[in-house]
Amino acid sequence: MQRGGGIPMICDQCHKRDATIHVTQAVNGETQEMNLCAGCAMRLGFVSAGGDLSALPFLEGLSFPAGLFKVSLGSPVKGGTAVGERCIHCGLTFDEFRSGGRMGCGRCYAAFAHRLLPLMKRIQSGDRHTGLRPTGATARVMEQDAAREAREAREAAARESRPEAPPTVKSRPRVRPGPPAGPPQAGSADAAPESAGPAEPGVPELREELRKAVDREDYESAARLRDRIRALSEPADTPGEKDREEKKGGQAP
Amino acid sequence: MTARDTDVVISSRARLARNLAEFAFPGRQDPVSAGKVADRVREALFAGSDHMARAFRRMAIADLPPLDRSALVERRLISRDLAQDGPGREVLVSRDEHLSIMVNEEDHVRIQAITPGFSVDEAFDLALRTVRYLEENLAFAYHERFGYLTACPTNVGTGLRVSVMVHLPGHVLGGAIEPLVDSLRKLRFAVRGMYGEHSEAGGALYQVSNQATLGLSEDEIRTELRRVAASVVERERTLRRELHRVQPLALEDRVGRSLGILRNARLLTAEEALQRLSDLRLGVALGLCPDLDAGTVDDLVNRIGPASLQKARNRDLPPQERDAVRAEEIRTRLASGGAAPPMTPTAPTPADPTPPGPGTPPDPGPSAP
Numbered sequence: 220m221q222r223g224g225g226i227p228m229i230c231d232q233c234h235k236r237d238a239t240i241h242v243t244q245a246v247n248g249e250t251q252e253m254n255l256c257a258g259c260a261m262r263l264g265f266v267s268a269g270g271d272l273s274a275l276p277f278l279e280g281l282s283f284p285a286g287l288f289k290v291s292l293g294s295p296v297k298g299g300t301a302v303g304e305r306c307i308h309c310g311l312t313f314d315e316f317r318s319g320g321r322m323g324c325g326r327c328y329a330a331f332a333h334r335l336l337p338l339m340k341r342i343q344s345g346d347r348h349t350g351l352r353p354t355g356a357t358a359r360v361m362e363q364d365a366a367r368e369a370r371e372a373r374e375a376a377a378r379e380s381r382p383e384a385p386p387t388v389k390s391r392p393r394v395r396p397g398p399p400a401g402p403p404q405a406g407s408a409d410a411a412p413e414s415a416g417p418a419e420p421g422v423p424e425l426r427e428e429l430r431k432a433v434d435r436e437d438y439e440s441a442a443r444l445r446d447r448i449r450a451l452s453e454p455a456d457t458p459g460e461k462d463r464e465e466k467k468g469g470q471a472p
Numbered sequence: 473m474t475a476r477d478t479d480v481v482i483s484s485r486a487r488l489a490r491n492l493a494e495f496a497f498p499g500r501q502d503p504v505s506a507g508k509v510a511d512r513v514r515e516a517l518f519a520g521s522d523h524m525a526r527a528f529r530r531m532a533i534a535d536l537p538p539l540d541r542s543a544l545v546e547r548r549l550i551s552r553d554l555a556q557d558g559p560g561r562e563v564l565v566s567r568d569e570h571l572s573i574m575v576n577e578e579d580h581v582r583i584q585a586i587t588p589g590f591s592v593d594e595a596f597d598l599a600l601r602t603v604r605y606l607e608e609n610l611a612f613a614y615h616e617r618f619g620y621l622t623a624c625p626t627n628v629g630t631g632l633r634v635s636v637m638v639h640l641p642g643h644v645l646g647g648a649i650e651p652l653v654d655s656l657r658k659l660r661f662a663v664r665g666m667y668g669e670h671s672e673a674g675g676a677l678y679q680v681s682n683q684a685t686l687g688l689s690e691d692e693i694r695t696e697l698r699r700v701a702a703s704v705v706e707r708e709r710t711l712r713r714e715l716h717r718v719q720p721l722a723l724e725d726r727v728g729r730s731l732g733i734l735r736n737a738r739l740l741t742a743e744e745a746l747q748r749l750s751d752l753r754l755g756v757a758l759g760l761c762p763d764l765d766a767g768t769v770d771d772l773v774n775r776i777g778p779a780s781l782q783k784a785r786n787r788d789l790p791p792q793e794r795d796a797v798r799a800e801e802i803r804t805r806l807a808s809g810g811a812a813p814p815m816t817p818t819a820p821t822p823a824d825p826t827p828p829g830p831g832t833p834p835d836p837g838p839s840a841p
């Protein structure tokens with residue numbers, strides 16, 4: 220969207236909201252690009268990762284030039300994404316679509332979303348479905364998917380709840396090993412020791428609230444929460460550089 | 473002017489495209505998956521309801537001889553595309569033939585409802601009830617942003633294509649087809665000749681349909697189509713009246729000649745028959761053929777396609793024999809000078825306004841999840 224101006228993209232992560240943030244990711248010397256909505260950018264930790272990102276565009280419509288953010292990402296990019304312009308579910312490439320005119324499977328739409336939007340604008344009356352909502356089995360499957368996504372997001376948030384943690388973030392360090400899928404434990408984080416009492420919510424609670432705010436696209440609250448989290452967990456110097464260097468080895472497939 | 477505007481509108485059609493979320497689209501699925509898709513659709517339609525099993529006839533395309541396939545195409549129950557060989561291809565047709573469900577065409581499921589005259593809402597309701605019935609048990613591919621997902625992005629979103637089949641001899645004779653096509657294209661509506669493009673030879677039969685399926689709701693799509701089609705109907709009537717007013721003799725001569733040929737010819741090509749029947753239909757609408765009605769003409773149009781003719785005779789016919797049989801068929805039905813034309817007791821004419829037979833509208837009630 221930063222090129223050409225005004226071509227909307229869909230978030231590569233949730234495939235729902237408009238992408239307003241472009242992320243360039245260096246993995247094993249290869250450059251991968253991601254377009255994220257403000258919500259997913261927060262969820263994935265781009266927002267709280269380092270002080271230099273504090274100016275991330277929270278509200279839609281803003282964007283940054285490509286290549287500004289060189290961030291390594293711990294969590295893999297999940298389903299419905301195209302790797303090298305290929306649908307990972309049915310194998311269709313975007314070039315094949317262009318020559319044949321047919322999608323290979325339902326996931327192709329999410330995989331090629333940012334290429335399809337300009338096309339839709341041209342051949343359709345809009346690029347957004349405004350018709351009937353799913354019923355029956357379709358609706359049930361969508362609810363299950365949404366629940367799974369929420370669970371994954373919670374887990375991702377839990378993993379990220381210690382940005383200043385040492386390099387091997389994968390397994391939960393120190394305090395207690397605990398079940399990895401469990402909800403964030405109050406008091407398990409350094410910023411909120413048990414003695415502090417319930418009056419002041421700790422970083423994990425704030426992160427949970429932040430996640431909820433992002434889910435309901437309440438970015439104003441999200442921004443406030445982000446600032447509070449940052450204030451609570453502010454390290455002396457910028458952790459961004461350190462994080463980036465250390466996470467480089469353990470990137471996703 | 474007439475009920476359901478049958479003087480201009482022959483039939484209305486609604487089509488909904490859907491795909492099963494679990495499988496790749498037909499163009500990219502293996503034969504085993506195609507078979508599974510067909511099984512799922514059949515189960516979803518028939519499970520727990522003898523009623524539905526009685527209301528629908530199932531035909532696997534692979535089991536049908538070429539003639540049967542062509543006859544289904546001529547009756548618009550399946551597309552030309554589905555008639556080709558392909559894995560897992562089936563059609564489920566309601567007994568009254570108002571409803572057909574095509575399986576494994578370009579999309580896994582295409583539900584089509586055809587109702588007589590100007591009855592877009594009726595056709596849409598029928599198609600929607602059917603798709604909802606299936607959706608009780610089938611999870612369709614759906615995306616928050618793009619809606620229901622289809623193999624071709626031109627169908628995505630609502631998956632809805634609504635159309636009316638209209639008879640436009642006034643536009644054809646008045647040279648107004650091209651401007652109509654152009655003006656409707658700007659509104660994202662398509663006008664296509666049913667039998668050949670923009671020519672008299674096509675029997676002046678056209679299909680007007682929506683192009684856009686995304687960015688508009690189903691209600692907006694059919695409201696727009698109704699509005700556009702109504703204006704086409706009005707314009708067609710004006711053009712016909714104008715033609716008759718300006719050149720009454722020429723027009724009456726044309727209708728009379730066609731009637732004479734249809735009643736007396738011994739050989740008629742499909743092309744000529746279509747054009748003559750078009751003249752006749754125009755004559756009926758202008759009150760020039762008091763002993764005929766539009767329904768009889770439409771019924772004939774449906775019966776004189778090559779496959780339908782051969783199917784009725786139950787054998788393959790070489791082209792010239794076909795023309796003879798066609799002429800005979802028409803002659804018989806239009807015979808008996810001024811007397812009322814023989815009504816066909818078997819098939820309902822497209823203009824027959826009787827409601828769909830019992831069981832056609834799928835009743836989502838009995839389907840327990």
Ligand SMILES: [Zn+2]
Binds near residue numbers: 234236255257259
């Ligand atoms: Zn997102």
Ligand SMILES: [Zn+2]
Binds near residue numbers: 325
């Ligand atoms: Zn695909």
